[in-house]
Amino acid sequence: MSVRGSGEISTNRKAGRDFHISDKFEAGIELKGTEVKSIRAGKINVSDAFARVEKGQVFLYGCNIQPWETAAEWFNHTAQRPRRLLLHKQEIFKLEQAMALQGCTLPLLRMYWKDRRVKVEIGIGKGKTHSDQRHDLKKKVELREAQREIQRFNRK
Template sequence: MSTNTHTKTLATNRKARHDFFIEETIEAGIELTGTEVKSFRQGKINLKESYGMVENSEVFIHGMHVSPYEQGNIYNVDPLRKRKLLLHKREIRKLVGYITQKGYSLVPLSAYLKNGKVKIDLAIAKGKKLYDKREDIAKKDAERRIQRHLSEKY
């Protein structure tokens, strides 16, 4: 087995980093049907409104939209169905420990292909308050102004 890992990002949830403080990330596999894999490979997925939940010691992702495959006809499934994430038991126990604490949630950050397999980057995150978001925007503005000012001088 080679040490090179070939990854291709299919979708990212940019809103997640804006709305949440990311504590930790975990890479998880995802259980898909045949036509869903083809849609994934075409990049026809949306992670914007999705979230993870632990149910009966299994982790599921809810709200992830996978567009139906055009040539799939009768084999296509519901685009918004819940999908099982593939994790080790110790990782699931760790997630349960975080989620039971107040304010933590499971948020998918990105979906990608890694050596031909579909993976989800799952984050343990805590929701931001409105003033936290304003503070981040102010910091980015200040950085932009500083960079603009420095580039004008040189």
């Protein structure tokens, strides 16, 4: 858990594995008070979260923020509701073009605190094929083995 007001809330490691990320955007997110309390408590899952441009606005889908336990039922939020992202018009236009022309998706990369506000980082992602994923895994293994050999050599 991070210090209140700054730091990482959650990271979507699945997005880095499944997509080639070409560009990143920082966006504000429209939340209710009970959602902020749940985020502070760490009750959030962003592994399947993605954004979509609809009618000139960007909405975040698949972000699971658990309801706050002590809040009244009528005051609480639903866990999987679409949440509006706050971006400039030029950024929304770029995202819309990337989705329409290039066939890209907008996965949520991470959620973090910035000056007591919750911010999200979304990326323009092109899906990786299965062979791309295997190639990345092979590269990681080779890098890890090379680091081990360097450490072994430096110990002598």
